[in-house]
Amino acid sequence: MKSIARRNQRYWKYLFWLGPILFVAGLTAGFVSNDWEPVPLGLIVAGVVITGLWLILSANQNRWWSRRSTQAGTNALIATLSVLALLGLINFLAVRYPVRRDFTEAQLFTLAPQSQQLVRNLSQPINVWIFDRNQDQQDRELLENYRRQNPQFSFEYVDPQVQRGLAEKFGVKQFGEVHLEAGQQRRLVQVVNNEQRLSEVRLTNSIQQVISDRTAKVYFLQGHGELPVTGEQGGLSQALTALGERNYTTEPLNLIQNPTVPQDTTIVVVAGPKQPLFPSEVKALTDYLNRGGSLLLMIDPNTNPGLDGLLKSWGVTLDNRIVIDPAGASIGFGPAVPVVDTYGEHPITQDFNNGISFYSEARSLELSEVAGVQATPLLITSPQTWAESNLQGDQLQFNPETDVQGPLTIGAALSRKVNNQQSQEARLVIFGDSNFAVDGLFEQQLNGDVFLNSIGWLSKQDEETLSIRPREPRNRRINLAAQQANVLGLTALLLIPLIGFASAVFLWWRRR
Structure with a gap:
């Protein structure tokens, strides 16, 4: 009988190992297949049942629950499970209701x-x-x-x-x-x-700016041979589409019939006029700027838009010569296509780095100082370029007597306060070329960015920015002179250890 009992105990031991094996197999199958029914769940249930039966039968045979060691182990197990349950509950609450605290002095990791x-x-x-x-x-x-x-x-x-x-x-x-x-x-x-x-x-x-309900209105002046805005060949349809995607509305503007810029105007664009504007139109644009308006001028060479008086008040003079760039010929554009990779420091060009934009038959600009006007060159040609005055010959060569050596400015941004008011500002952007924004060239390199960024700056969206101060870590470094550093080093490496050693010797002597 005893041998049979021992044999049964050995079988129960094997049954115990079958329970955990089935339980682990069920968990593995469920995680791998991501499907917990029916096989993985069945294996888990079978493993739990077998393990439970083994515990019950073992308890009846050995009566281990009445032992002092069993009671102590049970208490330890219950305490361990309680701690694990408490930690699990804390972790669940932390995941469900996360709380973040930024203990940096300048709140570097907290949004304004x-x-x-x-x-x-x-x-x-x-x-x-x-x-x-x-x-x-x-x-x-x-x-x-x-x-x-x-x-x-x-x-x-x-x-x-x-x-x-x-x-x-x-x-x-x-x-x-x-x-x-x-x-x-x-x-x-x-x-x-x-x-x-x-x-x-x-x-x-x-x-x-993206979620703002404000819609900026851009008027394109017409009536002087400007670039078409109605989808015609060689027009500005790609530029107009891009403006529409950025929440701008565009309309043509005729100042001949009504020489007054509308009150809802955000920007007036004069793109490549072939004939001069009438004096009444120039006066309308001047009055518009004096009210704090924004004007974009794209003036091609060999044209006279009749804006000399307006530009003079801003310190801008149009050069009638055409900019020649050998780099344009080397990349297949032609010598009359200046390639620009140098830009002024301005919000319009702040992310351009050394990117390329090019301009077909551009004229240069001369900027002079005018009280109250802040002028910034935007597009700067290379030193190898020059402003050519004679295009009749077979070969283009620089003539120091009649030509102007580069680098040259072919685009500029200007601003000035209106009536000395700090809250109102007039803005002007002028380019010596209009072809860089036409269909086909607009999407090339940075050409479209030059046009769109100019519109963005002229719309004065930067004035609507929230006043958020950038957060920077505060400098808490201690700057020590050489003598102070030496004293600190000797104190830490020599004086303090000597004091400790002397204290130890004194205590030893007292306890003798």
Whole structure:
């Protein structure tokens, strides 16, 4: 009988191992297949039942529950399970109701109140696209902070070389471009790289501008042979489409019939006039600027728009010579197509770096100082260019007596306060070429960016930005003189150890 009992105990031991094996097999099958019925669930239930039966039978045979060691072990097990349950509950609550605290002195990892309020009130989906291979941890943490405010905000990193269709949709030209999308509207926020991180100021203000109900109105002057705005060949249809995608409305403007710029005007564009404007039209544009308006002039060479008086008051003089660039001929455009890769420091060109834009038959500009006018060259040609006065010969050569050696300015941005008021500003952007924005050339290189960024600056959207101060870590470094550093080093390495050693010797002597 005893041998039979021992044999049964051995069998029960084998039965115990079968229970955990079935339980683990069920868990593995469920996680791998992501389907918990019926086989994985059946294995788990069978494993639990077998293990439970083994525990019950073992308890009846050994009566281990009455032992003192069993009671102590049970108490320890219950205490351990209680602690685990408590930790699990705390972890569940932390995941379900996350709480973040920023203990940095300058609140570096907390969005500004303006950003938080703006994102929390979003009523439409806003998506940020970062066209880059690498994900910077600081940029990602900033975007996560935005997403925690409202599920309407989302972001995604995209490799432009892998998802080329998406990159072409946004017109991506380089790695690191950050684009904002809201419905049909898209906006380039900035370009991030190793030296430039994603800016909360730019991102928040870009969101504000995209969701704003304000619609900017751009009038294109007509009646003097300007570039057509009705979809004709060689017109501005691509530029007008791009403006529509950015929430601008465009209309033609005829100042001959009514020589007054409409009150709802945001920008007036004069694109390539072939004949001079009438004095009444020039006066209307001058009065518009004096009221704090914005004007974009695109004046081709060999034309006289009749704006010399207006431009003189801003310190701008049009050069009648054509800019010659050998680089244009080397890349197949021709010598009368200056290629620009140098830009002035201005909001219009701030993200251009060394990108290329080119201009067909451009004239240069001369800028002179005028009180109250702030002028910034935008497009600067290379030193190898020159302004040519004689195009009749077979070969174009620089003549120091009649030509002007580069670098030359073929685009500029100007601004001035109106009636000495700090809150109102007139703005003027002038280019010595209009062909860079026509259909076919608008989407080439940075040509379209030059036009659209000029419109953006002239619309004064930068004046509507929220006043968010960039947060920077405070410098808490201690600058010590050489003598102070030496004293500190001797104190730490020599004086303090000697004091400790002397104290130990003194205590030893007292206890003798």
